Amino acid sequence: MKRVFVIAAFVCACSHELPLPGQVLLVVDTDALLAPGAGQTPTHAILFDMLSVDVFVPGDDDPCSGCSQQFSIDEATVNQGHASVGIPAQSGVSGYRARIRLYHTTKVGVESKPDSTIETVVALPPVDDTGEIAITVFLATDDVANPSGTLDAPVAATLGAITNGHAGTWPGGAVVPCTDTPSDDEVCIPGGAFWMGNPAASFAGGAGTATDAQRIVVVSPFFLEAYETTVADFRGQPVSGVVAWTGSTEGTDPTDWCTYSSSKSRDALPLNCISWQAASSYCHSPQKGKMLPTEAQLEFVEGGMRNTLYVWGDDDPACGDAAFGLSGFGVWFDSGHSECRLPSSFGGPLAPHRAPARSRDVLTIGDRAVYDLAGNLAEWPSDAYEPQGYDCWTSGVLHDPECTTGTARLVRGGSWVSGAENLRAAARVPRGNGDAAPDVGVRCARPDKAP
Numbered sequence: 243m244k245r246v247f248v249i250a251a252f253v254c255a256c257s258h259e260l261p262l263p264g265q266v267l268l269v270v271d272t273d274a275l276l277a278p279g280a281g282q283t284p285t286h287a288i289l290f291d292m293l294s295v296d297v298f299v300p301g302d303d304d305p306c307s308g309c310s311q312q313f314s315i316d317e318a319t320v321n322q323g324h325a326s327v328g329i330p331a332q333s334g335v336s337g338y339r340a341r342i343r344l345y346h347t348t349k350v351g352v353e354s355k356p357d358s359t360i361e362t363v364v365a366l367p368p369v370d371d372t373g374e375i376a377i378t379v380f381l382a383t384d385d386v387a388n389p390s391g392t393l394d395a396p397v398a399a400t401l402g403a404i405t406n407g408h409a410g411t412w413p414g415g416a417v418v419p420c421t422d423t424p425s426d427d428e429v430c431i432p433g434g435a436f437w438m439g440n441p442a443a444s445f446a447g448g449a450g451t452a453t454d455a456q457r458i459v460v461v462s463p464f465f466l467e468a469y470e471t472t473v474a475d476f477r478g479q480p481v482s483g484v485v486a487w488t489g490s491t492e493g494t495d496p497t498d499w500c501t502y503s504s505s506k507s508r509d510a511l512p513l514n515c516i517s518w519q520a521a522s523s524y525c526h527s528p529q530k531g532k533m534l535p536t537e538a539q540l541e542f543v544e545g546g547m548r549n550t551l552y553v554w555g556d557d558d559p560a561c562g563d564a565a566f567g568l569s570g571f572g573v574w575f576d577s578g579h580s581e582c583r584l585p586s587s588f589g590g591p592l593a594p595h596r597a598p599a600r601s602r603d604v605l606t607i608g609d610r611a612v613y614d615l616a617g618n619l620a621e622w623p624s625d626a627y628e629p630q631g632y633d634c635w636t637s638g639v640l641h642d643p644e645c646t647t648g649t650a651r652l653v654r655g656g657s658w659v660s661g662a663e664n665l666r667a668a669a670r671v672p673r674g675n676g677d678a679a680p681d682v683g684v685r686c687a688r689p690d691k692a693p
Contacts, residue, residue, distance in 0.1 A: 483520025493572020
């Protein structure tokens with residue numbers, strides 16, 4: 243008959259009671275970024291929030307009955323040495339193993355996924371009839387998506403229990419301020435780490451489905467323009483790759499929604515109908531001396547630098563939160579989304595942040611803010627498009643990634659044509675060869691430069 247075990251959970255902010263007879267005290271340590279605990283406000287993105295422990299008796303490949311536990315985890319618990327479980331075992335018997343997983347939950351669910359999990363399988367030391375043997379298992383952030391040990395070949399246990407843990411000390415998770423000074427139209431985006439990709443950002447219909455795999459991305463500090471480039475900003479640049487406004491508001495041609503014109507009456511509108519090549523050339527021009535932001539940089543800010551679904555949080559947008567759902571007029575009647583367009587309204591992009599109804603589509607950093615990250619116009623990143631799982635977008639930890647293979651392009655962020663699902667920070671939509679379109683614009687960035 244299979245023996246039934248029950249893990250005794252000690253995950254708490256209290257001192258250990260007297261040991262249970264014949265047990266292993268398994269203490270978990272990690273350098274991961276967790277919630278601070280005790281109601282404190284985090285100063286960085288929370289990368290992990292759940293811990294699970296499964297125990298396997300000798301010869302079995304499935305956890306024994308009552309031998310699996312899941313816990314919410316925070317920095318205070320780990321750093322006080324209280325992230326622990328008591329595991330009773332049969333006296334003098336070798337071959338017990340424990341699988342410890344630290345992982346990240348999303349709005350979709352709380353299950354552990356291989357690409358967002360730090361996992362170790364450890365061999366448990368044999369115990370006597372009485373007393374307790376303490377071991378410590380360290381889960382390193384750099385080992386995410388790279389399991390250590392297996393049920394057939396578990397790693398050796400480290401004897402002894404810690405009293406001071408290392409949660410929050412992973413170097414890649416440090417918030418790094420800019421060293422250079424922003425210009426009047428720029429905002430400093432401090433460096434940090436976040437989860438790039440989110441299963442909750444995938445949606446039906448093909449576009450945006452390649453978003454559910456996750457990897458930790460470390461972003462260096464950089465500067466991002468506060469507003470999407472306007473028609474006035476672009477004046478004086480070569481117009482090759484830019485489709486001009488037809489001069490009509492009849493809505494009989496998609497380019498009726500293009501904004502560029504010789505008329506200065508349209509200067510306040512964000513520039514759209516610009517190809518990827520023209521957008522890249524503009525940012526690299528002597529006038530600008532910048533570049534297009536990378537996919538990772540855009541997703542970092544579009545998720546509020548804290549892994550939320552939208553720049554403002556995880557709750558879905560209403561029409562007053564961002565410029566979206568403004569399609570449905572003229573040739574757009576049967577395409578796009580019109581849930582936020584007033585009857586008989588022409589639709590189209592709005593002047594950057596001028597409409598007070600878009601008050602939630604903003605990321606405030608210190609005394610400055612970045613506007614229209616979720617809606618108004620989708621934006622060209624510098625990257626070429628590559629589906630997840632290929633060389634550019636492997637799992638694990640990536641530092642300042644930028645995909646430069648191939649010629650296909652994509653856009654990031656929602657637009658006035660989009661429905662709410664496109665406003666999710668992780669959504670990435672392929673756009674062929676990067677041709678100009680009425681729902682796509684440009685915003686420039688530059689790296690931080692030490693003095």
